[in-house]
Amino acid sequence: MTDAAFSADRMFVLVVLGMAGITYMLRAGGYWVMGRLPITPRVRRGLEALPGAIIVSTVLPIVLQGGIAVALCIVVAAAVQVRMKKEYLAVFFAAAAAAGLRAAGL
Amino acid sequence: MSEKNVTLSLKGCVQGSMLCLPVFPGIIALGAVFGTVAAQKGLTFLETLMINSMVYAGASQFVAMEIYKDPLNWGTLIAMVGVAGAINMRMLLIGASLRPWLGRVPAYQAYPGLFFLTDINWLLALAQYDKGERDWGIYLGSGMTVWAVWSLSVIPGYFAGSLISDPKTFGLDVILPAFFAALLVPLWKGRRQTVSWLAAGGVAALTWYLVGGYWSIFTGAIAGAVAGAYLDD
Numbered sequence: 001m002t003d004a005a006f007s008a009d010r011m012f013v014l015v016v017l018g019m020a021g022i023t024y025m026l027r028a029g030g031y032w033v034m035g036r037l038p039i040t041p042r043v044r045r046g047l048e049a050l051p052g053a054i055i056v057s058t059v060l061p062i063v064l065q066g067g068i069a070v071a072l073c074i075v076v077a078a079a080v081q082v083r084m085k086k087e088y089l090a091v092f093f094a095a096a097a098a099a100g101l102r103a104a105g106l
Numbered sequence: 107m108s109e110k111n112v113t114l115s116l117k118g119c120v121q122g123s124m125l126c127l128p129v130f131p132g133i134i135a136l137g138a139v140f141g142t143v144a145a146q147k148g149l150t151f152l153e154t155l156m157i158n159s160m161v162y163a164g165a166s167q168f169v170a171m172e173i174y175k176d177p178l179n180w181g182t183l184i185a186m187v188g189v190a191g192a193i194n195m196r197m198l199l200i201g202a203s204l205r206p207w208l209g210r211v212p213a214y215q216a217y218p219g220l221f222f223l224t225d226i227n228w229l230l231a232l233a234q235y236d237k238g239e240r241d242w243g244i245y246l247g248s249g250m251t252v253w254a255v256w257s258l259s260v261i262p263g264y265f266a267g268s269l270i271s272d273p274k275t276f277g278l279d280v281i282l283p284a285f286f287a288a289l290l291v292p293l294w295k296g297r298r299q300t301v302s303w304l305a306a307g308g309v310a311a312l313t314w315y316l317v318g319g320y321w322s323i324f325t326g327a328i329a330g331a332v333a334g335a336y337l338d339d
Contacts, residue, residue, distance in 0.1 A: 004150060005150055005151040005152065006150070006151065006152045007150050007152060008150060008152045008153045008156060009150075009153065009176075009177075009178065011177070011178035011179075011183065012149070012153050012156075012157075012178060013156070014183060015157075015170075015174075015178060015182075015183050015186050015187065016153075016156045016157045016160055016161065017160075018183065018186070018187035018190075019157070019160075019161045019166065019167075019170060019186060019187050019190040020160040020161045020162075022187055022190050022191045022194070023161055023162070023163050023166065023190055023191075023194045023197065024220075024221060026191065026194050026195060026197035026198050026201070027194075027197045027200075027201055027220045027221065027223040028201065028217055028220045029197075029198050029201065030197065030198035030199055030200065030201030030202035030203075030205075031201035031202065031204055031205055031208065031216070031220060032201075033198075033202065034201075034202045034205035034209075035205060035209060039205075039206075042335050042336070043335065044206075045298075045334055045335045045337075046331040046332065046334055046335030047202065047203050047205065047206065047331070048334065049298070049299075049302040049330055049331045049333065049334020049335065050199055050202065050203040050327060050330070050331045050334075051203055051228075051229070051232050051293060052290060052293045052294070052299055052302060052303055052306070052330065052334075053302055053303065053305075053306035053326060053327045053328075053329070053330020053331050053333075053334065054196060054199060054200060054203075054225075054306075054323065054326075054327040054330075055229070055286045055287070055289065055290045055293075056290070056303045056306040056307045056310065056326065056330065057306050057307070057309075057310035057322055057323045057324075057325070057326025057327045057330065058196075058225070058283075058286060058323050059283045059286050059287055059290075060307050060310050060311055060314070060322075060326070061310060061311070061314040061322045061323075062283045063283070064311060064314055064315075066279075066280075070280060070283070073277070073280040073283075073284060074280070074283060074284060074287045076284075077280075077283075077284035077285075077287045077288050078287045078288065078290070078291055080288070081287070081288040081291040081292075082291055085292075087125075087128050087285060087288045087289060088127065088128035090284060090285070090287070090288035091128045091129065091132075091281050091284050091285050091288065092128070094277070094280050094281070094284030094287075095131070095276070095277035095278065095280055095281055095284065096277060097277065097280075098274070098277030098279070098280040099275065099276050099277040100277075102274060102275060102277070103275075
């Protein structure tokens with residue numbers, strides 16, 4: 001391994017610090033704000049609804065982008081989870097379904 | 107409802123590490139692809155390790171690499187940092203929803219711990235909290251494990267080019283969304299979730315069609331939370 005591999009451009013270091021800094025502020029910021037807001041029953045209900053809403057909003061665009069094959073895999077994952085309640089099985093069957101569907105040309 | 111104290115133990119950390127095992131193939135594949143992209147864009151090995159382990163947010167790293175041009179100027183720098191802010195905006199909401207869980211952890215532990223916040227350990231921690239778990243080692247252990255796996259996975263990708271020429275062939279690209287979908291299942295309790303998720307899905311889909319990119323996570327999540335907050339049953 002050469003010295004060049006372990007060198008870093010000064011501007012690039014600034015980019016990394018900037019990206020890492022803003023990402024950490026977002027990671028810590030929501031938590032920080034919530035410690036300073038009064039948690040009324042309404043806010044609490046909103047916070048409780050947040051996880052599901054985030055997952056739906058994360059997965060749905062992936063499905064829209066990925067088309068029918070990805071949609072089927074997500075259905076497989078959810079169905080396996082409902083029946084067997086084991087995340088690793090849900091993930092395994094979904095990946096197997098994806099490999100199979102793609103081998104079939106879907 | 108009696109509230110147990112929030113604790114931190116090695117046992118909890120190990121349990122958290124074990125819980126994220128199913129997503130290892132997905133993380134490793136994604137990290138390896140990032141290493142390959144970074145090598146193709148001409149980053150040095152050290153630069154690749156730095157951006158990967160310090161930013162530690164996959165989607166924003168990939169988009170930032172699309173913008174990256176050598177030599178860097180201030181415009182590119184601002185664009186890359188801005189893109190990290192926009193794509194990782196959802197972290198605000200994820201962190202906010204952890205407040206009831208980690209709110210009783212001392213600040214000097216909670217704030218360093220928040221560096222390891224990512225969708226995977228957040229979701230695992232919340233699922234365990236729902237079941238009555240109060241050892242936040244679940245969150246910390248899974249976060250540090252995912253970070254370590256992510257940090258190491260970039261190395262083979264950087265040196266070996268694309269080890270996995272196309273992750274899609276093996277279905278590796280559906281591992282993370284499938285994991286999320288599986289963890290969504292036990293969160294459903296009744297009408298409140300149905301309405302909230304429909305609101306989130308509708309707004310997210312609409313945003314995705316109109317704007318594209320990653321804004322849909324943010325808008326959909328807010329819509330779902332507001333719907334959940336204002337639905338009185």
